[in-house]
Amino acid sequence: MSNLAQTPADVSQRFSLRLRKDGLLPRILLAISLSLVVAAVLILLAQKNPLDAFAAMLAGAFGSPHQIGVALNRTSPYLFAGAGLALCFRAGVINMGSDGQIAMGGIGATATILTWPGTPGAVAAIAALIAAALAGALWAGLATAIHLSRRVHEVLATLLLNFVALLLVQFLLSSALGQPGAGFLQSPLMPRSVWLPRIPAFDFHIGIILAIIVAAFVSFLLWKTSFGFGVRVAGRSRPAAAYAGFSIAAITWQLMLGAGAMAGLGGGVEILGLQHRLIEGFSNGFGFKAVTVALLGALEPALTIPAALFIGFLETGALAMQRQIGVPSSLVTVIEAATILFILAATVRRT
Structure with missing residues (x-):
């Protein structure tokens, strides 16, 4: 059990030891x-020409402050969801529902802004992010209830609910949340007063800062709390966790609700910070990129930060290569x- 009693500082130390010894x-x-x-x-x-393509990729990712800002904006939802998935996977809870939870977060944020009385402002934006987190947690809670009450594997429950959430976005955009007369399914543009603030010069919104704070907090929970100790023990041996007095069902509920809330928050940040409206399919593929982030981060919430940045900059550079080189x-x-x-x-x- 000595390996379980680690601090957040031990995360980087252990990783550096792996770099050298392993x-x-x-x-x-x-x-x-x-x-x-x-x-x-x-x-x-x-x-x-590969050399021209690689040069375009580097320039597309790091060539200007604006390009760096684009990559950071792309990173935000991956980090929110990836840090939550790292915690789930750490305990052996295989949550594959981040796509749907992010989509539900977008619904929660959009519905809050569009139904806000009067002209929405900063308070409405905060309420929208809270609603996004609650919507994501609710969707994850539904999968958890199916898993625990009906013994349906969590992979199957979360994967299937992804499709339901995406169809729910489509349904709402064709009815209550949709913009009449639009050429495709989208909500009305949100007022600038609820857009997330942006950092001058780089032009990235504060979503990435919030995501880093959340990932650091999750790392604190994992390494400095009794809850995190239970998560680590459950990941090593569920019978040992039960023998130590930890409830596997309770840990599963807490992990799924927390990961769902983080994914939902990522969806809300994507809507308020970048899209500024709910768009059909806006979350497609985000959840599976979050799985990659969790794995690249070695299931360490703190290490999902560089992992998410790697994915975000890689995607931004690759898309620039596509545009410039063809x-x-x-x-x-x-x-x-x-x-x-x-x-x-x-x-x-x-x-």
């Missing part, structure tokens, strides 16, 4: 090299996936 750093460098080789071959097959969008997706797979193969410990 040969992790050479594996990471090899994974990056292999991903670059694979990407170069694929770009050559598309009859494009690389097909499907190839961009393949390059992103290959890079992530190589990094995962290098960093995820086999047990």
Whole structure:
């Protein structure tokens, strides 16, 4: 049990020890090299110059303060959901429902703003984020109730509810929350008074700052509270956790509701900070990127911060490469996936 009594400072120390003793750093460098080789071959097959493509990718991610801001905005929902999933996976609770929970968060935030009496302002924005978190938690709670009461595996329950949530967004945008006369399903544009503040020059909203604070708080819970101790014990051995007096059902409820609230908050931040309206399919794929973030972060909430930043900057650079060099969008997706797979193969410990 000595490994369980760690502090947040031990997280970075343990990771640095893995870099040195487990040969992790050479594996990471090899994974990056292999991903670059694979990407170069694929770009050559598309009859494009790999050097020009990589230069466009770097410029697209880091070439200007604005591009950095774009990457940080893209990172926010991944970090919110990824930190919550890291906590779930740590205890062996396989929550695959972040897509739906993010979508429900977007619904909660949008419904709050559109029904706010008078002209919504800062108070309405805060209320919208709270509503987003509650909506995400409610959706995760529904999956948990199905799992615990009917013995349906949480993977199946959360995955299927993703589709229900996406269809619910579609239904609401075609009725109560939709903008009449719009060419596609979307809500009316929200007033500027509820948009999240942005950092000058870089032009990124404060969602990424909130996400980092939430991830750090989750790391504190994991390493400095009795709840976190129960999570770590349950992840090592559920019979041992039950013998120590921890309720597996209670831990599952707490983890699912917390992860759902964080994913919902990510959906609310995406709506108030970037989209400024609810759009059909806005959350598609966010949840599965969050799973990648949790795994890249080695199920350490603190380490999901650099993991989410890696995914956000990789996506931003790849999209810039697509625009500037003309690389097909499907190839961009393949390059992103290959890079992530190589990094995962290098960093995820086999047990």
